[in-house]
Amino acid sequence: MSFNLGLYLLAAGTAAYAFHTRRVALVVWQGLLAGLFFLTGKTAFLVTGTITAALLLGQPLFILMGGVGMLLLAQVSGLATLSEQTVVVRKLLELAGKEVLLAIPFFVVAGELMTQGSLSRRLIEFMKAAFGWIPGGLAVAAVAGCCFFAAISGSSPVTVVAIGSLMVPALVKAKYPEGFSIGLLTTAGSLGILIPPSIPMIVYAIMVSASTPVDPTDLFIAGIGPGLFIGALLAGYSVTQGIRFNIPREPFSGKRLWEATRQGIWSLLLPVIILGGIYSGIFTATEASAVSVVYAFAVEWFIHREMDKKKLLSVVEGSMTVMGSLLVILALAIALNYFLVDQQVPDLMVEWLKTKNLSKHEFLLVVNGLLLVVGCFMDIMSAILIIAPMLAPMADAVGIDPVHMGIIFIVNLEIGYLTPPVGLNLFVSSSLFKKGLGFVIRSVLPTLGIMLVSLAIITWWPPLTLSLVQALKAKPAEAPAPAVPPQPGTPGAPGVAAPAPAEAGPAAGDGKVKSLEELMKAAKQKKAAEAGGEPAPSEAPAAEAAPSGEAPRVKSMQELMREAKERKAQEAEAAP
């Protein structure tokens, strides 16, 4: 063990030294890699070597993730042949079959339409007229623009692109330091996933629906308070910086505000239509994203007349380039997650956490620490897919409201957008503003501090998150569950399958896909029925195949984990 560790350290040190001397770096590094491979032949070394090679050669992120995932699947899970490795393609196709994924290209296209048209410019004009007169007003307008745009796009990188590309040059021109401008917009752009509609919130609701059903609409409402709170803190920071740098202020003009409102009314209506449509139940979040594309197109083409065929082609090309680069990363991250689930890595992490017998506050502290680390190394979708189904039942057991837990989860991963090495907003800003990654990282440090303070407040002051949900739903807060670990035999307990998420699959019989609203209602009904000791009508044995003619039922993560464990145990027994 220590011999191997020594070898790894020696290899890394020598490679770094060789690289630093810039002479025979490549030859030395490759020689060491090859030599140590023949000496050790260990999987860990291969993985380290692959990551190092990808970093040294400047490979795209999707190749790094895919390479590591496929290597681990081959070396550890035994999927070594080409036909077995097709699991990677199957995972990509499975991912592309999720209805919720449709929301991503739609929101990206809507954002691009607004960026290339005049919607975001009009929005910014309105924000400047409304906030430009206060100290640091332009920066405050940038933050407000991000908050507003977040209520349209549902994606953090898109918010950075749409508002950042307009506001960073304007801030720099107004004599704000470049580091401050880029840091502020990179951070404020991350509000895209906290202020509804939010794609990660939908994915979170689906992933935890088997154990702690959460209505995505509740998550959306709950995200408003923390989103505006973080926005207010960032605006406050902007004001202090405006005073510090002695940035000239614009006088307030009611006429200018009215004119900006008149010019921007169609842009300002977009969030009202999207959020109003979702909350009134007219359409789901995915459908809202398609409606936002149609609305933005109609406004830009017919009313503002800022769009032409050439621009439209450019919109499609630009947005799908963003979508495509995200899709391949997501798809290959799913393959890596498949390996992690297959090897029960998240299960082991949670089991370890459980052995510590933590109180609610200690649990929150540990969870925040864990999620911050996870956010550094995993993209947000992967983190939700892997960690959320494990943590949600535990949080429920120690008395944390599922909606509150969802928001804590999202805020943590929002911070993950700003932390290297997998901080997506950092990459987007670095590429967008043609600045080095190191510069962008240094730029976000002050605002990252604000985000951490916000996280602490959101975590330990639940009313900030829950009061709006309770007020809008006009119902008393649910009493927290007793602070005891899950009882054996209850959903969420180790080794026990959670109720099958029949609600997550296609509805039987009529073949019509249920809306998210219907799915959540069914999940809640089932939970209520279970609490009453009666099985829900739709409940079926976990491993039971769907009756003939019906679409196969989607299995929960817990079921998959249990099956993997059983399969592994059987294999262990069968082995000589």
Add this chain to the structure above:
Amino acid sequence: MEKLGGAAKRLDDAVFQGERVLLLLCVSMMTILVTLDVLQRTFSRPVGKTEELLLALLYTAPTEAQRAFVTGTLGPAVFGLFSLGFLVLAAHGRRAMAAEKAGQPAPGWGPSVLYGALTWVGVAAFIKGLLWQFPSSIPGAQKFALGFMLWSGMLGASLATRERRHIVMDLVRKKWPKAQERPLILLSAGVSFGFCGLLAVLGVMQWHEQYTDWSSGDGVGVYDALPIPLWIGTLSVPVTFSVMALRFLGLGVRDFLHGPPTGGVDAHGIDLEALEKEQLS
């Protein structure tokens, strides 16, 4: 060599044009399908949201007659007036902005009302036609949309390769020694080519499996309740990863011969100065 490079560039340009057209088609189709699905579902409800709101506002316990009045007369009338007002405002907004751009005085409301009303009639006729054609639902709308999404996403990944827009772990790359930069670029491109080529091979294997299932003709290998073969969607994986592999290789060879684009590896992206000029001047 120059001739070969020119031919490769022309071929890449032709593929790029094809990709753009396909992308426009896929994005338009998926948007139209999902939007039509929303419209169909919204307007085929026995009791609409407007009627629900009116019933809640007007009566605590509505009788059958009151319910029939709201759902049959009042609700549609209120919704019709609201949508007509919205379209008239939109028409007026369009005319007002056009007049402002042309430096003309603000237009009158008469023609705006006419245009708004005509649009309203057109939209109403379209929705009636939609409900007549698809009274219960639009079969397979979501699945078709997902198929288009897969194709558009994969084509977008291919475009990202051409435009050098993939997210790259470039912390070390920026510090490559100048003397060894070109061989390293070629090596890096070779690795990317190899990985994408491998994924293309895996994609072909998966596609072949689905194609064989489908061609057996016994109803397998198609989407649930739809006669569309699964392999059409899967085909996007080998096709686009093959194009990506070739593009990575082509870019690598180009950079090896002529050096990386001016400004280094992150020459793409948005130029702050250009943006300043464009947005603020």
